[in-house]
Amino acid sequence: MLLGTLIYGFVNSTILALVAMGFNLTFGISGVANFAYGATYIFSGFLVWILLNSLGVPYFFSVVIAVICAALLGFLIYYVVILRVKGLALSEVMATFGLGLAIMELFRYFDFVGFRYTLPVFFDGSISIGDVYIDYQRLAIALIAMALTLFIYLFTHHTRIGLAFRAIAQDERTALTFGINSDRIGALSMAFGSALAAVAAIVILPLGTIAVEGGYDVLINALAVCIVGGLGSTMGILVASVMIGFAQTFTANYLEPHWMMLVSLIAIAVVLVVKPSGLFSHQKELEERI
Amino acid sequence: MNSPAVILRVTDLCKSFGGVRAVSSVSFDLSDGELLGIIGPNGSGKTTLVNLITGFIKPDAGGIRFRGKDITGWPPYRIVTLGIARTFQMVRPFYQLPAYKNLVVPLYSPRVRRLAGGKYGDRDAVALDLLEEVGFERDAYVSYKVASALPQGYLKRLELAKCMALRPDLLVLDELFSGLSLAEVAGIVPIIEKLRFQGMTIVMIEHRLKELFRIADRVMVLNYGEKIAEGSPETVMESDAVKKAYLGSET
Numbered sequence: 001m002l003l004g005t006l007i008y009g010f011v012n013s014t015i016l017a018l019v020a021m022g023f024n025l026t027f028g029i030s031g032v033a034n035f036a037y038g039a040t041y042i043f044s045g046f047l048v049w050i051l052l053n054s055l056g057v058p059y060f061f062s063v064v065i066a067v068i069c070a071a072l073l074g075f076l077i078y079y080v081v082i083l084r085v086k087g088l089a090l091s092e093v094m095a096t097f098g099l100g101l102a103i104m105e106l107f108r109y110f111d112f113v114g115f116r117y118t119l120p121v122f123f124d125g126s127i128s129i130g131d132v133y134i135d136y137q138r139l140a141i142a143l144i145a146m147a148l149t150l151f152i153y154l155f156t157h158h159t160r161i162g163l164a165f166r167a168i169a170q171d172e173r174t175a176l177t178f179g180i181n182s183d184r185i186g187a188l189s190m191a192f193g194s195a196l197a198a199v200a201a202i203v204i205l206p207l208g209t210i211a212v213e214g215g216y217d218v219l220i221n222a223l224a225v226c227i228v229g230g231l232g233s234t235m236g237i238l239v240a241s242v243m244i245g246f247a248q249t250f251t252a253n254y255l256e257p258h259w260m261m262l263v264s265l266i267a268i269a270v271v272l273v274v275k276p277s278g279l280f281s282h283q284k285e286l287e288e289r290i
Numbered sequence: 291m292n293s294p295a296v297i298l299r300v301t302d303l304c305k306s307f308g309g310v311r312a313v314s315s316v317s318f319d320l321s322d323g324e325l326l327g328i329i330g331p332n333g334s335g336k337t338t339l340v341n342l343i344t345g346f347i348k349p350d351a352g353g354i355r356f357r358g359k360d361i362t363g364w365p366p367y368r369i370v371t372l373g374i375a376r377t378f379q380m381v382r383p384f385y386q387l388p389a390y391k392n393l394v395v396p397l398y399s400p401r402v403r404r405l406a407g408g409k410y411g412d413r414d415a416v417a418l419d420l421l422e423e424v425g426f427e428r429d430a431y432v433s434y435k436v437a438s439a440l441p442q443g444y445l446k447r448l449e450l451a452k453c454m455a456l457r458p459d460l461l462v463l464d465e466l467f468s469g470l471s472l473a474e475v476a477g478i479v480p481i482i483e484k485l486r487f488q489g490m491t492i493v494m495i496e497h498r499l500k501e502l503f504r505i506a507d508r509v510m511v512l513n514y515g516e517k518i519a520e521g522s523p524e525t526v527m528e529s530d531a532v533k534k535a536y537l538g539s540e541t
Contacts (some may be wrong), residue, residue, distance in 0.1 A: 160398050167395045170384040176366040177344070177376055178456065179399035 004132040005253045006246075011138045013245025014145035015204055019218050020225035020237050021148060022196030026074075028232035029165045030186035032082055034074070035093055036100035037197055038219030043103055044070045044198035045210040049117055059120065067198045074194025078187040086186075104215045117210040119202065137206050144203050148196070149238070165189060169232065217261070224264035228271045230281025239279060243267075294321040297460060297491050298343070303352035305338055305515075312338040314515040315352070320460070325482075325492045327502045327523070330512035331535055336495045337379060339512070340464050343493075344376045345369040356460070371401045375458035379465040379495075381445040383437035389426065389448055390433045393417035396455040405457055417455070424451040425477055443474045450481065460491045467498040475501050503527070511535065 023037045034040075044066045051062035081099060085091035126135040156162035167175040168185045176182055197218075205214075224244055229236025248263045271278060298320040305313045313335040320326055328336050341347045343354055345366040353362045361369055383392050396402065397413045421433045424447040432444065440448065446466060453461055463482075467475050475498065483505060486492060496502040503509070503523035511519040511526060513535040519526050526532055 163391075163395055163398060166387065167384055170386050171382050173346070174378070174382040174384065174452075175395070176346070177370055178396040178452070179367045179370040179401055180395075181365070181367045 001253070003130050005249055007129060007132050007134060008138075008253075009246040009249035010242075011134070011142050012249045013242045014142040016221055016225050016245045017149065017237060017241035018141065018145040018196075018200045018204065020222045020229075020241060021145075021152065022193035022200065023222040024193075024226050024229075024232065024234070024237050025152065025196060026189050026193030027226065028234075029169045029189035030078075032078070032086075032092055032186065032190065033089075033096070033231075034077075034190060034193060035097035035219065036077060036103065037193070037222060038215035038217075039100035039103035040070050040073060040194045040197040041201045041218045042107065042210065042212060042215035043073065044201040045119060045205045045214075046107055046112055046117070048119055048202060049210060052120075063202050066202065067195050070198035071191040071195040074190035074192075075187050077194075078190040079183075082186075082190070083183060100215070100219070104212045108212045113211070115209055118208075119205045119210065121206040141203050141207075144199070148199065149234075153234070161185075161188065220261070220264055224268050227278055228267050230278025233278065233280040236278055236280030240267075294323055296320065297322045297324075297357060299353075299355040300343070301353045301355075303339070303342055303354065304350045305335075305342055305347065306350055311515045313342060313349075316512070316515070316517050317352075318510055318517065318520065320491060320493065323486070323489055323491055325486055325494065325505060325507050327506035327509040328493060328495045328512060329497070329499060329502070329509060329526075333514075334512040334535075335515035336512055337464055338515075340376060340462050340493075340495060343369075344374060344462060370399065370456060370458075371404075373401065373457075373459035374462065375453035375456045375460070376462040377449040377453055377464055377466055379468065381442070381449050383440075383445060383448055383452075385438040386436060388434050388436055389440060389444070390414060390417040390421060392437055392448060393420050393451055393455045396452055399456060401456055420451045420455055421448075423454070424448070424481055442469055443471075446470060446474070447478065447481075450478065454485070458490065460493070461485065462493045462495075464495045465497060466494070467496060467501060479505060 019041075023034060026032055026034050047066045047069055048062045051057040051065060052059060057065070077096065077099060081095050082092060085095050121135070121137040122140050123136040126133050127139075128134075156165055164175070164180050164185050167178070167180060168182050172182050175185075200218075208214075225237055225240045228244060229238075229240030244263060244267055247267070248260045251263050252260045296319045300319075301317045303313055303316045304311070316335075316339060318326075328339065330336050338347070342349050345361070345364050345368070348363045353360060355361065356369075356372055356374060359372070361372065384395065387395075394413045394417050397416060418433055422428045426433050426444065426447070432440070437445065437448065446469070450463070450466065466478065470478070479501065482492065486505075494502060494506065506523055508521065509523050509526040510517060511529075511532050513531075518531040518535060519529045521529075
């Protein structure tokens with residue numbers, strides 16, 4: 001029981017990290033909280049399903065097309081919506097959240113509801129660790145989450161665009177004096193974050209069905225991880241994912257499975273009271289805020 | 291004798307914030323290779339003028355031409371690409387990056403890539419060379435420290451090095467000397483003189499008049515957003531308008 005809880009807790013942690021990664025990346029670079037993130041996740045899932053089942057596109061191409069479309073969607077949202085309200089945090093949230101709602105509820109409106117909306121797993125089957133059985137899909141999730149974390153680290157630390165990402169994140173004005181077009185980098189960060197949402201969807205959704213409600217859950221989980229860890233902090237994301245991931249799994253196994261969703265919400269509430277900036281981020285001094 | 295070409299022409303530039311006229315009808319020309327000092331009491335519109343020239347704010351009226359090209363209202367990143375670099379009065383490094391990495395960012399800028407024509411070599415090495423040029427000790431740990439751990443004197447020199455990395459034609463220094471000791475200023479002056487010798491045009495906003503007047507070709511005085519005097523350092527110093535602006539007047 002304990003071994004199983006630990007293993008599934010770890011997998012759950014990697015799922016959370018995967019889900020939060022894109023949201024955190026966009027926020028860390030452009031300062032935009034993309035509340036259409038959950039919608040992008042669901043959009044990507046349904047897009048793969050439509051390409052596969054309605055249009056007969058091979059799996060590999062469906063996945064590639066979906067990731068590219070998600071990135072384009074993010075890019076467009078930035079230029080068409082966010083740029084108009086840039087700098088007004090509340091308007092950014094309302095605009096992206098409203099757009100997300102519209103996208104998700106449109107899927108419901110067009111009757112994308114039911115058990116037939118599932119994505120294929122990468123490999124069928126499972127292995128046993130001790131007396132715990134775990135399917136290949138969950139192993140794939142854990143591996144892909146870790147690989148993506150490494151990839152993002154290498155990308156931001158060893159490429160030109162990555163350096164521009166970090167420059168904009170640290171001081172937009174100085175970056176502007178270096179010939180960096182902050183709007184374009186902002187749009188790229190949105191595209192990058194949305195593409196990560198698509199990857200998360202493609203990897204995670206095979207565990208269940210694609211449902212509109214999943215988009216809301218993803219947004220809440222991403223928010224919980226980012227708030228607990230400290231928005232914009234990669235280290236914070238990893239630590240917060242592990243904390244919330246294990247807490248959720250232990251809650252599900254030892255208390256009640258349907259209390260699982262409460263863990264994220266309680267974590268958000270506690271952190272906002274105790275350390276509002278999150279575990280790995282610094283609260284700005286009053287002077288900096290002005 | 292032919293007079294040097296005009297590199298920057300500012301005509302009737304105006305900018306108001308609410309009801310305050312921060313810059314009102316300011317015009318001036320800048321010749322290639324000149325060092326122009328801009329002085330004036332606090333709130334006289336000096337930094338606003340810098341922000342207008344470098345594109346951080348858009349003017350209400352008036353025009354800015356750089357090398358004959360109308361750049362009025364252009365965004366900052368395009369103006370930099372043409373060759374105008376600036377420092378900030380309050381230093382603005384990338385605090386989480388090591389000092390030399392702060393210079394790698396401008397070394398990747400479109401302007402430097404164009405000037406280098408594709409071949410740039412090792413940007414980290416170029417950055418370390420630049421740091422040495424502005425007085426960071428060679429091979430010392432200080433170049434690898436994150437900017438947030440550097441003292442003010444180094445940050446100011448880093449600010450200058452970031453501009454040098456862009457290889458600008460026009461360099462705008464917004465109170466580079468403020469907050470520095472006499473000795474630190476004495477360390478930076480030769481760097482500025484060297485840049486001038488290499489042919490760079492420089493605009494310096496300064497409160498440290500003594501140091502400025504020693505190196506400036508020409509000085510312009512702003513007060514309440516208006517140009518009240520202009521000329522060689524000696525004549526400006528003697529003008530009644532300046533004395534009045536700085537010392538106040540009874541009338």
